[in-house]
Amino acid sequence: MNLAVFRDIVVNGEPIPSTAIAAEAQNHSAPRNKPGVAWRKAAQALIIRALLLQEALRRGLTAEPEELSPGRVETEEEALIRVLLDEALKIEPVSEAAVHAEWARRPERYRSPPLWDVSHILCACDPRDEAARTAAEARAKTLLTRLDGDAKGFAEVARESDCGSKTAGGHLGQFGPGDTVPEFEAAIRDLPEGGVSPAPVLSRHGWHILRLNAIAPGQVLPYDTVRPRIAEALEKAAWARASRDFVARLSDEAEISGASLAPV
Structure with a gap:
């Protein structure tokens, strides 16, 4: 990346070096070749951090870094921002009525x-071995053409599977979400009940031909079961709105050159 094409960024007289933005950019996604x-995104993240740290300094705040998880301790800047937001953001407790109303809007979501x-x-193979992967895919496609689509026909062809399940017709x-490899689960989610994958599916184990024999949809959960989850989600949403509003106020009162907080 040619850093010279980007303008210098200054927040209330405090410069943000291009090198810092380039380093931060590694943490943000972007379309290919853009x-x-x-x-x-990185510039905005560093502008927001600068605004928050400047406000914490203005208020004379101090903070002790806390352990976030085993082996992960806050930096001094993270601790200051946490203390600032704890002081500045006043979030009203989520009412029982609000939680119930959110649930009642569409109970089937839960x-x-x-x-x-x-x-x-x-058709087992090491996906990293190109020759083995290609050969296994060709074999899987051949097996796929022999399927009748019904469970009996699938079980017959499954006798040639490289998985121990071949003794049970494959x-x-x-299983449920998270019980298998992601690529396997994604393909199953796209199948109708009784459907067979239209093409072999590659996973770390090789090429799979999948059949969704049946699906048992999740049951709608009672309000008391999902209430804590809804309350937590509403609290997080309220905190996010309050923090955005707080940053917007700091931005409106600041002198920022070289970039803006407008949506990317």
Whole structure:
């Protein structure tokens, strides 16, 4: 990235070096071949940090870094920003009425995880080995053309699977979200009940032909069960709104050159 094409950024007389923005940009996503998007996101993040630290200094705040997790302790700047936000943001407790109203808006959103009953045929390979991957894919495609689409036909072809489940017609049993590799789960979610994957699916284990035998949709959970989750979500949303408003006020009162906090 050519740092010379970007203007210097100054927040209330405090410069933010291009090198700092370039380093921060590594933490922000951007469309391919558009590094300027990551740069602007990084610049905004550092502008906000500068505004918050300047406000903490203005208020004469001090803070002791806290342990966030085993082996992870706040930096002094993170601690100062935490103390500032704790002092500046006044969040009203979420009322029972607000929690209930959010739940009542669409109770069907709050369900137990679904269960999928799945069978598969595995053509095993190491995906990192190009030759093995190509050969296994060709074999999987050949097997796929032999399927009738029904469970009996699938079980017959599954005898040629490289998975131990071949003795049970490829049947893997039931599992839910997070019980298998992500690429496997994503493909299952796209299948209708009784459907077979239209093309082999690659995972770290090789190529899979998948069949969704049945699905048990998650059950709608009672209000008392989901109430803590809803209350927490509403509290986080209120905190996020308050913090955005606080930063906006600091920005309105600040002198910022070289960038803005306008949405990227």
